[in-house]
Amino acid sequence: MTHEEHHAAKTLGIGKAIAVLTSGGDAQGMNAAVRAVVRVGIFTGARVFFVHEGYQGLVDGGDNIKEATWESVSMMLQLGGTVIGSARCKDFREREGRLRAAYNLVKRGITNLCVIGGDGSLTGADTFRSEWSDLLGDLQKAGKITDEEATKSSYLNIVGLVGSIDNDFCGTDMTIGTDSALHRIIEIVDAITTTAQSHQRTFVLEVMGRHCGYLALVTSLSCGADWVFIPECPPDDDWEEHLCRRLSETRTRGSRLNIIIVAEGAIDRNGKPITSEDIKNLVVKRLGYDTRVTVLGHVQRGGTPSAFDRILGSRMGVEAVMALLEGTPDTPACVVSLSGNQAVRLPLMECVQVTKDVTKAMEEKKFDEALKLRGRSFMNNWEVYKLLAHVRPPVSKSGSHTVAVMNVGAPAAGMNAAVRSTVRIGLIQGNRVLVVHDGFEGLAKGQIEEAGWSYVGGWTGQGGSKLGTKRTLPKKSFEQISANITKFNIQGLVIIGGFEAYTGGLELMEGRKQFDELCIPFVVIPATVSNNVPGSDFSVGADTALNTICTANVEHLVQKMKTTVKRGLVLRNEKCNENYTTDFIFNLYSEEGKGIFDSRKNVLGHMQQGGSPTPFDRNFATKMGAKAMNWMSGKIKESYRNGRIFANTPDSGCVLGMRKRALLFQPVTELQGQTDFEHRIPKEQWWLKLRPILKILAKYEIDLDTSDHAHLEHITRKRSGEGAV
Numbered sequence: 205m206t207h208e209e210h211h212a213a214k215t216l217g218i219g220k221a222i223a224v225l226t227s228g229g230d231a232q233g234m235n236a237a238v239r240a241v242v243r244v245g246i247f248t249g250a251r252v253f254f255v256h257e258g259y260q261g262l263v264d265g266g267d268n269i270k271e272a273t274w275e276s277v278s279m280m281l282q283l284g285g286t287v288i289g290s291a292r293c294k295d296f297r298e299r300e301g302r303l304r305a306a307y308n309l310v311k312r313g314i315t316n317l318c319v320i321g322g323d324g325s326l327t328g329a330d331t332f333r334s335e336w337s338d339l340l341g342d343l344q345k346a347g348k349i350t351d352e353e354a355t356k357s358s359y360l361n362i363v364g365l366v367g368s369i370d371n372d373f374c375g376t377d378m379t380i381g382t383d384s385a386l387h388r389i390i391e392i393v394d395a396i397t398t399t400a401q402s403h404q405r406t407f408v409l410e411v412m413g414r415h416c417g418y419l420a421l422v423t424s425l426s427c428g429a430d431w432v433f434i435p436e437c438p439p440d441d442d443w444e445e446h447l448c449r450r451l452s453e454t455r456t457r458g459s460r461l462n463i464i465i466v467a468e469g470a471i472d473r474n475g476k477p478i479t480s481e482d483i484k485n486l487v488v489k490r491l492g493y494d495t496r497v498t499v500l501g502h503v504q505r506g507g508t509p510s511a512f513d514r515i516l517g518s519r520m521g522v523e524a525v526m527a528l529l530e531g532t533p534d535t536p537a538c539v540v541s542l543s544g545n546q547a548v549r550l551p552l553m554e555c556v557q558v559t560k561d562v563t564k565a566m567e568e569k570k571f572d573e574a575l576k577l578r579g580r581s582f583m584n585n586w587e588v589y590k591l592l593a594h595v596r597p598p599v600s601k602s603g604s605h606t607v608a609v610m611n612v613g614a615p616a617a618g619m620n621a622a623v624r625s626t627v628r629i630g631l632i633q634g635n636r637v638l639v640v641h642d643g644f645e646g647l648a649k650g651q652i653e654e655a656g657w658s659y660v661g662g663w664t665g666q667g668g669s670k671l672g673t674k675r676t677l678p679k680k681s682f683e684q685i686s687a688n689i690t691k692f693n694i695q696g697l698v699i700i701g702g703f704e705a706y707t708g709g710l711e712l713m714e715g716r717k718q719f720d721e722l723c724i725p726f727v728v729i730p731a732t733v734s735n736n737v738p739g740s741d742f743s744v745g746a747d748t749a750l751n752t753i754c755t756a757n758v759e760h761l762v763q764k765m766k767t768t769v770k771r772g773l774v775l776r777n778e779k780c781n782e783n784y785t786t787d788f789i790f791n792l793y794s795e796e797g798k799g800i801f802d803s804r805k806n807v808l809g810h811m812q813q814g815g816s817p818t819p820f821d822r823n824f825a826t827k828m829g830a831k832a833m834n835w836m837s838g839k840i841k842e843s844y845r846n847g848r849i850f851a852n853t854p855d856s857g858c859v860l861g862m863r864k865r866a867l868l869f870q871p872v873t874e875l876q877g878q879t880d881f882e883h884r885i886p887k888e889q890w891w892l893k894l895r896p897i898l899k900i901l902a903k904y905e906i907d908l909d910t911s912d913h914a915h916l917e918h919i920t921r922k923r924s925g926e927g928a929v
Contacts, residue, residue, distance in 0.1 A: 220529060221315065222253065223241065223253045223254075223262075224255065224272075224320070227323040228324060231369050232285070232336070237524075243274060243901050244901070246273075250529065251271060253272060257288075265308035289836065303339055317332075323366075327550055329362045329364060334815050342743045358533070361537075362552070362687060365539070369419070370577045375555030378516065385419060385818035389819075396409070397461065407495070408464045408484050409423075409498050410468055410498075413468055416436070416467075416470070416578075420470075422595070423465050424465045425588065425823050426823050428661075428663075434467045435469040441472075441473055443472070447667065462486075466483065475567075480497045484496075489535050530913065541555070544862075546740055550791075562574050604873070605696065605837070607626075607695065608698070609627060609638070609697075610697070610701075616702065616731045616748075616771055618744035619700055622744055622829040623663060624664055626832060630836075636654065644685065652692050667816050678714065696839065697724060706879075709859070710876065712857060723849075727857075728858070728859045729871070734884075735860070736885045739870045747824075748817050
């Protein structure tokens with residue numbers, strides 16, 4: 205990166221001023237977004253102002269609007285809620301209130317406004333922008349602003365960031381705060397599950413989601429709930445009979461608990477509310493089960509933001525500043541959204557309109573339309589939930605195929621959720637499903653048994669690998685593996701694991717030249733805290749590891765920040781350099797900081813692989829398992845010839861990966877050219893493009909290096925609507 209290009213980025217905002225406010229209900233991750241707006245704004249040369257107490261602070265002015273400094277957003281990243289405050293504001297809904305708000309902005313030379321809130325807050329911002337010229341005219345006529353001030357503030361740029369735990373805004377895959385809210389919910393569900401099992405109880409849990417069932421739906425997938433009620437898809441008219449029958453059947457199969465999740469806005473087909481108390485009374489009256497209700501309430505908004513929300517808020521904040529500084533008088537108000545792993549700009553009011561269309565569709569009882577308007581991700585979650593929760597497991601396996609499931613490599617949280625989903629979807633399809641203990645080694649030794657529906661009961665929230673997992677590769681045991689494939693009549697193989705699962709798949713493809721028995725379809729589901737499997741942007745377990753790290757950092761920082769001494773944090777990857785070890789860095793800082801600061805070190809180690817999986821990993825693993833088994837069933841039928849399975853094409857051995865917004869299958873042999881085998885990583889890793897953001901937000905006192913060129917070029921050039929990195 206040349207000095208001139210770097211200078212261009214750092215001077216993009218000179219002479220401009222940005223205000224940032226949070227409005228409506230608070231959401232974890234808002235502070236990360238505010239921090240990013242402030243620091244990137246300052247980095248580009250702009251002045252940045254806090255607006256305290258949302259639109260009310262904008263209307264009242266005075267000390268509510270304060271200029272921010274680099275240091276004023278220190279230690280905000282890991283805090284929940286919103287540090288600059290939020291408030292409902294009736295004044296801003298009236299034109300007189302918006303006139304006062306305009307006056308306060310003009311007097312400070314602010315012509316760029318970043319609003320972090322829900323659809324109501326963003327709609328208010330768009331109204332403010334559309335009236336801006338008229339508001340300036342009124343202020344001029346009243347003599348409150350000069351002609352020069354009016355000219356300098358001739359137009360107002362608006363960019364919105366959606367902060368809402370409900371994930372109820374159409375146009376983005378995830379809103380700021382949703383993932384953290386799911387963390388709070390799952391923590392409570394896991395705690396309740398233990399007591400429910402002890403006493404054979406039924407628990408009805410009510411979660412937030414006035415008009416949106418996202419939290420309820422993902423919670424049900426993440427905890428293996430028996431039933432979920434969401435406003436977008438009310439149950440059939442005979443739901444009472446169906447629910448009681450389902451609860452009774454699960455008890456008959458040996459389950460000691462029942463979990464029912466209810467969105468607070470749940471309704472029946474006639475639009476009548478379905479309350480948690482209604483459900484409790486139904487279960488007690490008809491089944492006589494000991495049933496308790498838990499309403500989670502505002503605890504879902506509290507606590508530390510998850511790793512996902514910290515990153516999401518930061519990335520959206522960066523993109524918001526770029527959108528503001530690149531705005532022109534003709535640029536419509538936009539909202540920064542998440543599409544896969546891309547931050548994109550979309551027309552604000554188009555997204556608001558689609559969001560309103562969902563509510564309208566539900567009011568008109570067009571529930572299928574409401575589901576579609578929620579987007580592909582919501583639809584996929586709903587379809588997987590229906591498969592796993594509303595289908596009776598088949599009794600007969602006549603004419604079925606046999607599929608084996610195994611874990612390979614190091615353990616990763618979410619592996620068990622993937623196994624559960626794979627097993628149950630396989631059973632639903634009428635297949636015989638086997639589980640293999642201890643990976644390829646267990647496959648060679650015949651450590652194989654058949655799994656029924658109840659075998660994987662309660663596995664979704666379990667950490668580690670209940671099947672056992674080893675790093676052993678198959679090449680040296682082809683003969684024994686082939687013999688057991690024949691012995692157990694294995695016709696397809698689902699391999700859940702990390703880099704060894706991928707390289708093991710490559711060896712299986714190579715082994716087909718010698719052993720016909722290896723000519724069966726197989727699919728690799730990436731599951732590793734290292735997130736290093738080629739063919740997928742994300743691996744099961746990586747999100748849990750990130751949150752474990754963040755939790756450790758928070759505990760450490762909270763303790764050390766109780767003093768008035770400023771401290772820093774250095775993070776080191778375990779194998780980033782063989783000479784600059786953790787001990788070396790610790791000793792260096794200890795020596796150089798004598799009398800100035802103290803040094804401490806903390807090696808997190810294998811705790812990153814353990815613990816309960818996060819909601820993201822549970823949900824991701826569940827969908828991956830379902831997708832893999834659906835692919836497997838089709839591939840087995842496709843490979844069935846002359847009474848046996850024979851699969852020897854490149855696409856019969858694949859990695860199932862998340863690429864951008866879709867789950868895609870890629871042949872392992874095609875991924876070889878994309879793999880750095882020496883370092884056990886893909887040659888291209890999308891998340892490395894986040895490094896310039898880190899450097900800017902951490903205020904590196906060095907020029908961004910040449911590897912950051914592409915991203916910084918994005919920052920400095922004009923764009924119109926295409927996705928950012």
